[in-house]
Amino acid sequence: MMMNPELKRNLWLELSAHRLILAPVVIFAIAFAARAMLPSLALFGFVLIAVFWGARQAAAAVIEEARERTWDIQRMSSMDPWAMTWGKLLGATSIAWYGGAICLVIYLGSGSGADQGQRLMTAGSVVFGALLAQTAAMTAGLVGMRLQRRINTRFSNTLLVVVLLVVLGQVLDVFDATDGILWYGIAADRLTFIACSTAVFAAWGIIGAYRAMCTELQVRTTPWLWIGFALFIGLYATGFSTGFEPTLTNIAMRAASNAAVAAIVLSYVAAFSAPRDPIDYRRVLRSLIGGRIKRAVEEMPLWSSSAMLALFLGLVNLAGGSAPYLSNERFDNLGSAALALAFMMLRDVALLTYFSFSSPARRTVGMTVIYILMLDALIPAILKLANLDLLATVVMPTSAMYDTPISAVVVFAVHLVIAATLAVRAYRAALPSFN
Amino acid sequence: MSAAGFINNGAARPFDDCIDVIETSGLIYEYPRLRALDDVSFSVEAGTITALVGPNGAGKTTLMRCLAGMDRPLAGSIVVNGVDVIEEPRRSHESIGYLSDFFGLYDDLTVGQSLTYVASANGVDPSGVASVVNQTATDLGLAERLDQRAGDLSRGLRQRVAIAHAIIHAPRVVILDEPASGLDPEARYELGELFLNLRSRGLTLLISSHILSELEAYSTHMLILREGRLIEHRALDTNLESRSQMEIEIVGEDTRLIATLEGHDRISALERSEHGWRFVFAGGASDRAALLRTLVDLGLEVSSFAPVTEDLQQSYLRSIGRLNDDES
Numbered sequence: 001m002m003m004n005p006e007l008k009r010n011l012w013l014e015l016s017a018h019r020l021i022l023a024p025v026v027i028f029a030i031a032f033a034a035r036a037m038l039p040s041l042a043l044f045g046f047v048l049i050a051v052f053w054g055a056r057q058a059a060a061a062v063i064e065e066a067r068e069r070t071w072d073i074q075r076m077s078s079m080d081p082w083a084m085t086w087g088k089l090l091g092a093t094s095i096a097w098y099g100g101a102i103c104l105v106i107y108l109g110s111g112s113g114a115d116q117g118q119r120l121m122t123a124g125s126v127v128f129g130a131l132l133a134q135t136a137a138m139t140a141g142l143v144g145m146r147l148q149r150r151i152n153t154r155f156s157n158t159l160l161v162v163v164l165l166v167v168l169g170q171v172l173d174v175f176d177a178t179d180g181i182l183w184y185g186i187a188a189d190r191l192t193f194i195a196c197s198t199a200v201f202a203a204w205g206i207i208g209a210y211r212a213m214c215t216e217l218q219v220r221t222t223p224w225l226w227i228g229f230a231l232f233i234g235l236y237a238t239g240f241s242t243g244f245e246p247t248l249t250n251i252a253m254r255a256a257s258n259a260a261v262a263a264i265v266l267s268y269v270a271a272f273s274a275p276r277d278p279i280d281y282r283r284v285l286r287s288l289i290g291g292r293i294k295r296a297v298e299e300m301p302l303w304s305s306s307a308m309l310a311l312f313l314g315l316v317n318l319a320g321g322s323a324p325y326l327s328n329e330r331f332d333n334l335g336s337a338a339l340a341l342a343f344m345m346l347r348d349v350a351l352l353t354y355f356s357f358s359s360p361a362r363r364t365v366g367m368t369v370i371y372i373l374m375l376d377a378l379i380p381a382i383l384k385l386a387n388l389d390l391l392a393t394v395v396m397p398t399s400a401m402y403d404t405p406i407s408a409v410v411v412f413a414v415h416l417v418i419a420a421t422l423a424v425r426a427y428r429a430a431l432p433s434f435n
Numbered sequence: 436m437s438a439a440g441f442i443n444n445g446a447a448r449p450f451d452d453c454i455d456v457i458e459t460s461g462l463i464y465e466y467p468r469l470r471a472l473d474d475v476s477f478s479v480e481a482g483t484i485t486a487l488v489g490p491n492g493a494g495k496t497t498l499m500r501c502l503a504g505m506d507r508p509l510a511g512s513i514v515v516n517g518v519d520v521i522e523e524p525r526r527s528h529e530s531i532g533y534l535s536d537f538f539g540l541y542d543d544l545t546v547g548q549s550l551t552y553v554a555s556a557n558g559v560d561p562s563g564v565a566s567v568v569n570q571t572a573t574d575l576g577l578a579e580r581l582d583q584r585a586g587d588l589s590r591g592l593r594q595r596v597a598i599a600h601a602i603i604h605a606p607r608v609v610i611l612d613e614p615a616s617g618l619d620p621e622a623r624y625e626l627g628e629l630f631l632n633l634r635s636r637g638l639t640l641l642i643s644s645h646i647l648s649e650l651e652a653y654s655t656h657m658l659i660l661r662e663g664r665l666i667e668h669r670a671l672d673t674n675l676e677s678r679s680q681m682e683i684e685i686v687g688e689d690t691r692l693i694a695t696l697e698g699h700d701r702i703s704a705l706e707r708s709e710h711g712w713r714f715v716f717a718g719g720a721s722d723r724a725a726l727l728r729t730l731v732d733l734g735l736e737v738s739s740f741a742p743v744t745e746d747l748q749q750s751y752l753r754s755i756g757r758l759n760d761d762e763s
Contacts, residue, residue: 005555012548069539073600075505077556078528218524279465283509432470
């Protein structure tokens with residue numbers, strides 16, 4: 001049986017005899033010197049090596065290809081996206097897994113046997129957590145490559161370390177807590193729940209990396225998994241909702257509200273992270289005009305599928321008449337405000353599209369963010385200071401979203417029409433003149 | 436795909452005469468505010484070497500990337516070796532080899548590892564990979580370099596490794612974007628010999644270059660692009676004996692020369708050249724001798740009467756010049 005060529009190539013590069021010998025020597029030496037800090041130190045070592053370094057390696061597996069101009073070799077191969085994904089994922093991180101595995105052996109082997117079950121569950125959680133971090137990093141690398149940006153390695157590495165240190169602190173707190181978790185009314189052991197959750201999210205991470213690889217390798221895909229992910233997030237988050245009678249209708253409405261939030265957030269992520277090329281939009285239009293609906297669905301920008309889901313769920317929330325409830329801690333129920341937020345997201349994407357099509361070489365993301373901040377925060381604040389509350393509401397109908405959601409929807413719909421008009425004009429101007 | 440490539444089994448692949456191995460139709464590719472390819476349609480016969488020429492920004496690289504399934508055009512169709520490249524880009528790669536103008540190599544791998552990887556990634560049967568690697572390395576003069584790091588190679592050798600990547604899986608079509616760029620004259624000559632060798636084995640090559648004198652050494656066809664449009668696609672006549680364009684020079688001026696040439700039934704496209712007159716002559720050696728005898732018998736002092744040898748550069752400039760005339 002043939003070994004995955006991409007895995008083999010990465011193993012040639014990563015698993016040198018020198019590294020294979022040096023890694024256990026260094027790790028065991030540190031463990032021996034700091035044996036008083038075991039087993040926590042071993043767990044920290046795993047997170048440092050498999051999560052931090054592994055994520056960096058996974059991202060580098062694609063970023064380096066672009067930088068070294070070898071990506072065309074891989075794109076020209078006849079390997080399918082799945083083989084390319086797992087070959088890179090496992091191969092590029094092989095030395096990180098090797099070092100991480102040694103840390104886990106030390107972690108599981110140290111301390112008393114009484115809490116062995118807990119340790120196994122913790123180990124499972126961090127293994128899936130590492131896989132999740134690595135798949136997320138690879139997906140980010142693939143998306144970054146499509147944007148054709150020069151990636152500042154030093155800055156991104158520093159940022160990654162800072163973010164992961166913060167995350168690590170949270171993770172360790174979660175592991176240290178002893179109380180159980182209530183999910184859909186089911187009392188679950190905290191560690192077991194975390195292990196299962198990270199496993200499921202790691203699976204989504206693998207799917208995400210695979211789909212990003214499909215895009216890079218010119219393999220067309222439909223957006224159903226993206227929509228499915230938004231719905232999954234909605235259902236997952238709903239399990240934690242409390243303070244309402246758990247009837248099927250109530251649960252469904254909460255899930256619709258949470259899924260709407262997820263769909264809105266995912267739309268923002270997709271719109272801001274993907275290349276914004278007017279020719280891609282033209283391609284979709286040509287497919288639609290030609291009656292090639294499936295092709296149009298395959299070619300439409302990813303944000304539009306989750307945006308449609310957000311609009312649909314917003315309407316469901318509106319029709320369901322569920323009342324929005326916002327506490328200091330979190331959104332418990334977006335209710336009918338979901339539709340207004342969906343329109344706000346569409347307005348922001350239209351603004352982004354307008355700036356991208358108007359001046360593709362400029363820093364359009366930064367410019368769009370500045371305009372959004374002005375619209376949503378700065379201008380309303382100034383208007384309120386000037387006692388022009390009504391005008392402030394027309395610019396940013398925050399309170400109306402909860403008091404009179406329909407008026408908030410109307411305000412954002414007007415915003416959307418203006419932004420969309422600008423975007424369409426920029427789209428027409430960006431097309432070659434002889435069309 | 437065949438488990439063992441043609442290089443591996445060493446047998447020449449028979450030419451598929453008159454079979455179009457590349458077929459494009461109505462190809463349109465757009466960038467924002469620029470149409471890079473505008474309704475480009477052409478076919479390339481199997482076993483030919485086509486020189487893709489045109490000024491900077493003509494759309495050569497875009498066309499090559501579309502043909503290789505690397506970029507997706509807005510409209511049109513591309514079929515390479517019977518596979519729709521736009522619909523099935525991954526499958527089409529089994530029969531296409533492509534070398535980008537700005538290629539990279541896996542500098543930390545040895546040449547042998549690098550070739551092994553590319554062969555495996557392109558579906559060469561595992562049992563045949565080693566022999567395919569050895570044969571390809573031998574064909575490209577890399578046999579002594581298999582254990583050397585790619586990062587330690589000279590520019591010319593790196594170019595050879597990159598070409599080896601493009602052909603190791605025995606594709607039917609090889610697309611090379613500026614393959615001679617940065618090479619010294621000797622390496623360029625060797626590259627030309629390599630292309631002729633590949634053609635003799637049945638490969639179809641599409642090569643772009645700005646150095647037309649090099650392309651002339653091995654090209655059988657010329658495809659001219661300008662501003663995204665196909666200007667001309669034709670076979671290059673490499674047989675000097677069959678060239679039909681002639682040039683005649685006489686001492687001084689004599690109206691009888693023009694009268695004779697204009698009245699000759701085998702002469703067409705008569706035009707003034709720098710030193711004399713140029714025309715297309717539809718006849719063989721005895722007809723040419725008869726014409727010369729006629730002119731001498733008239734008392735004209737013929738100082739030169741020879742076939743015109745037009746090189747690729749002149750041919751290209753003539754095509755472009757004709758286009759400019761049409762446009763003006």
